[in-house]
Amino acid sequence: MEKNEGLLVRRIREGVVIDHIPAGRALYVLKLLGITGREGYRIALVMNVESRKLGKKDIVKIEGRFLKPEEYNKIALIAPTATVNIVKDYHVVKKDKVVLPEVIEGIIVCPNPTCISRKPGEPIASKFKRLSDKPLRLQCMYCGAIVEEEDILKSIVEGSL
Ligand code: CTP
Numbered sequence: 001m002e003k004n005e006g007l008l009v010r011r012i013r014e015g016v017v018i019d020h021i022p023a024g025r026a027l028y029v030l031k032l033l034g035i036t037g038r039e040g041y042r043i044a045l046v047m048n049v050e051s052r053k054l055g056k057k058d059i060v061k062i063e064g065r066f067l068k069p070e071e072y073n074k075i076a077l078i079a080p081t082a083t084v085n086i087v088k089d090y091h092v093v094k095k096d097k098v099v100l101p102e103v104i105e106g107i108i109v110c111p112n113p114t115c116i117s118r119k120p121g122e123p124i125a126s127k128f129k130r131l132s133d134k135p136l137r138l139q140c141m142y143c144g145a146i147v148e149e150e151d152i153l154k155s156i157v158e159g160s161l
């Protein structure tokens with residue numbers, strides 16, 4: 001455990017620890033998981049602590065909640081460096097790196113208002129192809145619109161572009 005974090009929050013008994021989140025993005029991770037704080041989970045947010053690998057990082061700990069497979073992909077969009085630790089009985093029993101898929105479906109809204117994925121009554125999920133990783137750039141597979149990393153963060157926070 002890294003020293004600075006240890007001073008701030010204790011270890012959890014059972015749940016998930018999302019570690020190595022780029023500094024400043026912990027709130028986006030919670031938002032993306034649909035967590036408002038009113039669900040009653042005990043949650044610890046650690047932001048801007050020192051990390052050997054990243055310089056600075058954020059950590060999110062959620063007691064009593066685990067992640068669904070699609071949530072790993074969502075997290076990869078905004079925190080590609082994240083490690084997801086599953087904790088049981090105080091021990092890390094599983095440690096996974098998040099993976100950003102080639103094709104990202106249904107998470108981001110296409111910025112093109114005339115895109116077929118945005119037609120009301122047309123139940124077509126958005127579908128983006130990954131053009132680059134760093135910085136993240138995606139392209140709508142229906143209309144060709146390109147979204148940049150900043151737009152993706154905004155889309156996740158606001159629910160639209
Ligand atoms: N953790 C926790 N509660 C536990 C066990 C672990 O909150 N009961 C947290 C640790 O504080 C750390 C993360 O889960 O932020 C991963 O724990 P661990 O694998 O023990 O730490 P490291 O070896 O430092 O992880 P890594 O190699 O991924 O940096």
Ligand code: ZN
Pocket residue numbers: 110111112115116117140141142143144145
């Ligand atoms: Zn589109």
